[in-house]
Amino acid sequence: MAWFEAKNIRREYRLGNSVNVALDGFSLLADKGDFVSIVGRSGSGKTTFLRIVAGLITQTAGEIVYGEDPPPRIGVVFQEPRLMPWLTVEQNVLFAFLKGAKRDIPFARAASLLEMLGLSDYRRAYPNQLSGGMAQRVALGRALCYEPELILMDEPLGSLDYFTRRTLQEEILKLYLLEKKTIFLVTHDVDEAVALSRRVIIADSGRIIGEIPVGLAYPRHRADPEFASLVEHILSHIVG
Ligand SMILES: Nc1ncnc2c1ncn2[C@@H]1O[C@H](COP(=O)(O)OP(=O)(O)OP(=O)(O)O)[C@@H](O)[C@H]1O
Ligand SMILES: [Mg+2]
Numbered sequence: 001m002a003w004f005e006a007k008n009i010r011r012e013y014r015l016g017n018s019v020n021v022a023l024d025g026f027s028l029l030a031d032k033g034d035f036v037s038i039v040g041r042s043g044s045g046k047t048t049f050l051r052i053v054a055g056l057i058t059q060t061a062g063e064i065v066y067g068e069d070p071p072p073r074i075g076v077v078f079q080e081p082r083l084m085p086w087l088t089v090e091q092n093v094l095f096a097f098l099k100g101a102k103r104d105i106p107f108a109r110a111a112s113l114l115e116m117l118g119l120s121d122y123r124r125a126y127p128n129q130l131s132g133g134m135a136q137r138v139a140l141g142r143a144l145c146y147e148p149e150l151i152l153m154d155e156p157l158g159s160l161d162y163f164t165r166r167t168l169q170e171e172i173l174k175l176y177l178l179e180k181k182t183i184f185l186v187t188h189d190v191d192e193a194v195a196l197s198r199r200v201i202i203a204d205s206g207r208i209i210g211e212i213p214v215g216l217a218y219p220r221h222r223a224d225p226e227f228a229s230l231v232e233h234i235l236s237h238i239v240g
Helices: 046-054 089-093 107-116 132-145 162-179 190-196 225-239
Strands: 004-015 018-030 035-040 061-066 074-077 150-154 182-186 199-204 207-213
Touching (some): 018 046, 089 107, 132 162, 162 182, 207 225
Parallel strands (some): 074 150
Antiparallel strands (some): 004 018
16 A cells, blocks of 8 residues: 555536536555655646645545555645744744643754754744745745655745755755655746656646656756756656
């Protein structure tokens, strides 16, 4: 039995009198420690799929099955950081724990995550004092602080400039290799998908139309001809 299995997921949205089928037989298997990127045109159902896995919405049909009991803890990172403006950087990272008893708050873990993400000097800062890339790093820290086994990222770097994106791609890779999480990453950036993931799946009209394994060793080099040809190969699936 696979660690994660999405079986034939269907999701309909009602739009007035008509029905919009966002997912139509979407199936995916993943092992623990896998890094799967999901690419595909706008409207192909990528966000809908992540939202179902996260439990934010329910599927119309099909099921998500986990090979382990209890099912994994899930952390989510969205395109925008969605930080709480009235909380400091450190409090945002600890957000999931703030309602509990003070002794249960993982301050040490938050501190080491902030260190790893280069945010130690900003732990008392507020979100409006941060750059976009820093805020996105806080969102990453918040997702990781919760110690998820499965991390869902929906275009987490989409709003950032090229250089910040490249730096954060390295951060994500470092965290993946260090913490051995399972990651599903939705991205429009095929280059990013090839740099980071072990497999790239291509979504189209609510189903998966292709799956391309990325066999290159980490860290990957964009100048490597094999890297470039994988990117081209994936793009040809999306465009063609
Ligand atoms: N709340 C909603 N109500 C109605 N239709 C929706 C809703 N959310 C998504 N859809 C529809 O479902 C389909 C899939 O949307 P989804 O957001 O999953 O696509 P996506 O692949 O994430 O696209 P993008 O790359 O633009 O983020 C689209 O046709 C969209 O219009
Ligand atoms: Mg989306």
